[in-house]
Amino acid sequence: MRIRRAEREDLGACARLDPSFVTERVWQLDESARGVEIALSLRQVRLPRPLRAEYPRAMDDLDADWERRECLLVAEDEATGEALGFIDLVVPYDAATGWVKHLVVAEGARRRGVGSQLLAAARAWCEYHGLERIMAECQTKNYPAVQLYQKSGLEFCGFNDMYYSRDVALFFAARLMG
Numbered sequence: 001m002r003i004r005r006a007e008r009e010d011l012g013a014c015a016r017l018d019p020s021f022v023t024e025r026v027w028q029l030d031e032s033a034r035g036v037e038i039a040l041s042l043r044q045v046r047l048p049r050p051l052r053a054e055y056p057r058a059m060d061d062l063d064a065d066w067e068r069r070e071c072l073l074v075a076e077d078e079a080t081g082e083a084l085g086f087i088d089l090v091v092p093y094d095a096a097t098g099w100v101k102h103l104v105v106a107e108g109a110r111r112r113g114v115g116s117q118l119l120a121a122a123r124a125w126c127e128y129h130g131l132e133r134i135m136a137e138c139q140t141k142n143y144p145a146v147q148l149y150q151k152s153g154l155e156f157c158g159f160n161d162m163y164y165s166r167d168v169a170l171f172f173a174a175r176l177m178g
Contacts, residue, residue: 001084001114003121006072011062013083014074019055019104023047027140029159029168042140042159042170053141056164059102065090071098071125075105075114084109087118089125089134097173098126100136103145110144119152127176135173139164146170 006014028045031038066072071089076082085105089098100122105114119136126134136154138145150156154172163169 001075001117002078003073003075003117006066006074006086008063008066010074010083010086011066014086014104015059015062017083017085017104017106019059019102020052021055021142021144022050022052023141023143024050025143026051027143027146027168027170029140029161042156044143051141053139055104056139056167057102059104062088062102065101071122073118073121073125075109075118082106085114085118087122089122091129091131096132098122098129098131098134100134103136103148115148116152119148123152123174123176131176133173133175135171137163137169137171139167140170141167146172 024047026045026047027042030041030043062072065088070091072086074086075084077084083106086102087100088102090101091098103115103118123134134154136149149172154174156170157173158171159168161168
């Protein structure tokens with residue numbers, strides 16, 4: 001496998017990758033209120049059967065993201081040239097944080113280190129460009145992404161129950177060496 005900067009010709013292959021995922025676990029947000037205190041907790045719940053979940057956003061913005069020339073990387077099979085996955089990282093106006101906007105791995109290439117290597121390459125890109133942090137988000141039902149982020153050294157740093165229309169977003173981040 002080789003990770004490289006995406007070319008315009010790669011965008012179609014990236015957009016055609018199936019970003020849906022299967023999970024047997026989810027993170028459930030529990031809330032309780034007592035007087036002026038609100039307590040929140042996240043707990044892992046095992047589902048009674050595997051759940052296929054859809055990716056929460058469209059990928060019709062890849063062309064515009066590529067045009068900005070930030071960090072759009074593709075992982076390809078060196079023998080076949082087939083796209084195994086990609087990561088799209090954007091730098092908002094504050095220019096201190098690289099946000100993982102898309103991280104998609106082809107279904108047949110999952111659990112083979114493709115996502116880990118893409119995330120590591122994006123992290124290296126952030127460090128090279130002097131960013132202070134890398135951040136990523138995912139749905140509470142995207143247990144595979146949660147595991148990937150935690151395994152890659154990103155720590156849970158918050159949630160937003162209005163980020164997605166039908167799910168809670170979990171946020172993960174890592175401070176980078178400056």
